[in-house]
Amino acid sequence: MAQTPIISPRSTPDDIRAFRIKKLELKERDYPMPETKDFILDYINKIENKLKGLFDSKTLLIRVPSGSGMNGVTICLQQEISHRFGAAILPDHLVKKMHKSEAKKNLNLAKRNEDPIRYKISASEINRIAKGFSKVVIIDDVIGSGESSIKLKKTLEEGGIKIDGLFSLVTVEKSYPKQSDVDRVVNKIDRFLKLNFGENIDLRTDIELAFGDYTKQKLNRVERQLVTLSSAKKYLGLIKAAANIERQFVTELKMNLSL
């Protein structure tokens, strides 16, 4: 499991809740200025003392493309970090998304399996730019499961661009699943379905593949649903499908289909 450092501090539950409410309200009004910028400043000021040393003039910021095609928050965040620390911003046209569904808090695994997160990048151009920097950081407004940032990181790294960390204004979760978390989910499903040895091993492999590189939130969302025999059956299929999507994602990257 290749787990990427999330360099932003973990947010408090109150801050996360307030952020989501306000962001939704701004989105409904197409992220007006200067309100969107003021909103960013409030949150940056809360974590200001934890930002020291994270960015400097040799840092290149790559932002996650907007899921809604409207998000002004991540751009304002990127802009503010650049302004405060002298970090550079990757030009807007070099990273694009190919998925259609936004990364919503309650988007379930079945829906995400229908439309996996994928990016298309201009690898040679980004590589050329990144060579002038000592640190490259991916920026998003919120990290929950980390799927958007981490899929982008995998795409960039396959294109030869080394990523040093992920940063978000609001960080819901920054730890990754441990072996004990994987064991617990396998055991929950096994309790309902009485898997044989081979099925047990396959499930463990699929969970590690589909969830191991993302934050604990992604696996926790599934674990919370494992409460009945029918939910265990349903999620066994969804986990297998999610692992196959991850395999396909890796294959596509190796074939440079997204670059």
Place this chain on the structure above:
Amino acid sequence: MKTKTIDYSVDEKRIFDEMQAVLTEYNKQLDGREPLPLPNYTDDEMAEYSQYREILLGEKYRTV
């Protein structure tokens, strides 16, 4: 490669605006009782649309 919104034709902008409306409606219904079917844009169409939106957002929020 296009790097500014002025690099796009009126027709291209119209197509991307239509996609934006379709995708916004799809995402609004995504977690509702009757979600809409996934819009059938190709990967290339989505990448082109996303590139335009990123450039547009960059221009909107960096000039203020």
